Amino acid sequence: MxxxxxxxxxxxxxxxxxxxxxxxxxxxxxxxxxxxxxxxxxxxxxxxxxxxxxxxxxxxxxxxxxxxxxxxxxxxxxxxxxxxxxxxxxxxxxxxxxxxxxxxxxxxxxxxxxxxxxxxxxxxxxxxxxxxxxxxxxxxxxxxxxxxxxxxxxxxxxxxxxxxxxxxxxxxxxxxxxxxxxxxxxxxxxxxxxxxxxxxxxxxxxxxxxxxxxxxYVLSPGIDISKSLTYTPLVLNRKSLIGCFPGEASAEYFIGVRSIKVGGKQVPLNSTLLSFDEDGHGGTKISTATPYTTLETSIYKAVVDAFVKALGVPTVPAVSPFTACFSTLKIGSTVNGPDVPPIDFVLQSEKVVWRIHGANSLVFVGSDVACLGFVDGGPLHFVDWGIKFTPTAIVIGGHQIEDNLLQFDLATSRLGFSSLLHNKKTGCSSFNFTSIDD
The missing domain is CATH 2.40.70.10 (Acid Proteases)
Structure with missing residues (x-):
């Protein structure tokens, strides 16, 4: 019904x-x-x-x-x-x-x-x-x-x-x-x-x-988020391999991540994976079709190790599809508190950073267990299952996008992003849908 x-x-x-x-x-x-x-x-x-x-x-x-x-x-x-x-x-x-x-x-x-x-x-x-x-x-x-x-x-x-x-x-x-x-x-x-x-x-x-x-973009209580966006260029991937007409530029949205920091410390990784190769493989994509951010295997292992070390809390048995899980009783304060190390995607400079706070980095999988909400995407390689597609080193997924406002400017190829709206005492469910002005 x-x-x-x-x-x-x-x-x-x-x-x-x-x-x-x-x-x-x-x-x-x-x-x-x-x-x-x-x-x-x-x-x-x-x-x-x-x-x-x-x-x-x-x-x-x-x-x-x-x-x-x-x-x-x-x-x-x-x-x-x-x-x-x-x-x-x-x-x-x-x-x-x-x-x-x-x-x-x-x-x-x-x-x-x-x-x-x-x-x-x-x-x-x-x-x-x-x-x-x-x-x-x-x-x-x-x-x-x-x-x-x-x-x-x-x-x-x-x-x-x-x-x-x-x-x-x-x-x-x-x-x-x-x-x-x-x-x-x-x-x-x-x-x-x-x-x-x-x-x-x-x-x-x-x-x-x-x-x-x-x-x-006004959210309750009267906060215009468009006035507090940080901007970074959208990066064109000229080698989309999705669909029946391969070889054209991708319609997907990519940004230029240069490095990753956890708790303020740079994560050692193979930076060549963060750029496109001649076939369009690599880079960082934003996707609503992926529930959780996926990372190429070597990047994933490095980020997980850095997060576990920075959090300083013993892990508990993993809950699929995640590998690093923790007792919420051990984390302390709140998921957005200072005890949860932020994960930073450093963009065109050290001053332009997409910061992922605890509410976007952790996923609650039980009453007292939270897991790092990132998934191992496997090694970077080309796959053909009848429909060819471009593997990507980092895919920023839905959980990490939630309660962040993202503005896509197609005319200037620019992304504006707000960071976590909870820090501004609002959220994405604060749009007014209560009436229609007929």
């Missing part, structure tokens, strides 16, 4: 969709409510799409190139249309494939939806349909607006395997031209920026957000 919360959400979406069809309101920013799935640890959202409009559940992937949706199992819409081959929209996607019909004018553009949770890919029709999304002024939610010919890719039902229960596709937030941030920016002529703020809670009433457009 659907929860009262979801029944109310459905009513608000559909009521506001009817309002959106009657207004010429142009928003300055848009917002998606984001919830963490307790079972899969995926982050998901809901948007309204199609004619007649229905709400659809989508798992979020920061690095996916576009919105894709299962069209095989009951996709009904009077406004859905395929994207023609050799059209401007097809060229924008970078597609290199089309259907082959007797009449070339009937050819349809083909794209390659990819499931990042199972590393499964396929090819299907590139399409367009109306989509509805809520606007925001950065403080409060506003009217629901629509984009009539929003680009997305159809996908067969089998590719849904591994997604959060009820999800019918992926909300792709990648850095390419047909991702959701780029398309929303083009539709409403606002800055090609978006912010991600993920809540650590799996409660359906303690949501995070994705905000398309510029700040302010």
């Amino acid at each position: 659907a929860s009262l919360f979801h029944c109310l959400l459905l009513f608000l979406i559909l009521f506001s969709v009817s309002t959106a069809q009657k207004t010429s309101f142009r928003p300055k920013a848009l917002v998606l409510r984001v919830t963490k799935d307790e079972s899969t640890l995926q982050y998901y959202t809901r948007v309204a799409q199609r004619t007649p409009a229905i709400p659809i559940k989508l798992s979020i992937d920061l690095g996916s190139e576009f919105l894709w949706v299962d069209c095989e199992n009951g996709y009904n819409s009077s406004t859905k249309k395929p994207v023609p081959c050799r059209s401007a929209q097809c060229s924008l996607s970078g597609s290199k494939a089309c259907t082959s019909n007797t009449n070339p004018s009937d050819d349809v553009c083909i794209e390659s939806p990819h499931n990042p949770f199972t590393n499964t890919g396929t090819a299907d029709e590139f399409s367009q349909d109306i989509i509805y999304i809520q606007s925001t002024d950065g403080k409060n939610p506003g009217k629901v607006v629509n984009v009539p010919k929003f680009l997305f890719t159809c996908a067969p039902t089998f590719i849904l395997e591994g997604l959060a229960k009820g999800a019918v596709g992926i909300a792709g937030l990648g850095g390419n031209k047909v991702s959701m941030p780029s398309l929303f920016s083009a539709a409403f002529s606002f800055p090609r920026k978006f912010a991600v703020c993920l809540s650590s809670s799996t409660s359906e009433t303690q949501n995070g957000a994705v905000i398309f457009g510029d700040g302010p």
Whole structure:
């Protein structure tokens, strides 16, 4: 049985969709409510799409190139249309494939939806349909607006395997031209920026957000996080090997980590792994599809050893997938207290540091056990399971992103990050989703 919360959400979406069809309101920013799935640890959202409009559940992937949706199992819409081959929209996607019909004018553009949770890919029709999304002024939610010919890719039902229960596709937030941030920016002529703020809670009433457009990003109690961001360049990986069209630049988000410190002391590691080789292997990626930060084996061992030494607390039996676990009774104070050594990713200089505090470094796995929430990603190597992909030395995962606000500026290739919001007496669940201004 659907929860009262979801029944109310459905009513608000559909009521506001009817309002959106009657207004010429142009928003300055848009917002998606984001919830963490307790079972899969995926982050998901809901948007309204199609004619007649229905709400659809989508798992979020920061690095996916576009919105894709299962069209095989009951996709009904009077406004859905395929994207023609050799059209401007097809060229924008970078597609290199089309259907082959007797009449070339009937050819349809083909794209390659990819499931990042199972590393499964396929090819299907590139399409367009109306989509509805809520606007925001950065403080409060506003009217629901629509984009009539929003680009997305159809996908067969089998590719849904591994997604959060009820999800019918992926909300792709990648850095390419047909991702959701780029398309929303083009539709409403606002800055090609978006912010991600993920809540650590799996409660359906303690949501995070994705905000398309510029700040302010105001969290309760009236704190504008956009005024306190630290910035670092986004690094382009020119050798994406994901999908059916390998060899192009990656739509994923990479940053330039130069070194790692634990408790203020530099961790000895092979620094060549922190840069891309000629095949695009290595580097540091930010990912919402990875629950916990993964480190190349040699980096992982060095960080774990340094953390255990700096914490100075005996370990207890490991709890998979972690290897360094501790009694919470031995750690003392709180996870954000001075007894838990911070882990620093040093970026373009010693003064620009992404600091991971205890709330993001430790994972509670029982009433009295906490583990270092990093995972051994294995040695850096090239793997081919039918779909080729680029192994990465460091993948900063969801747990380490939670309750940090990240702003991705696609126009200037810059990342703004807040560090842990708990230190500012707020968090990502403090966005206002309580009402819709109709």
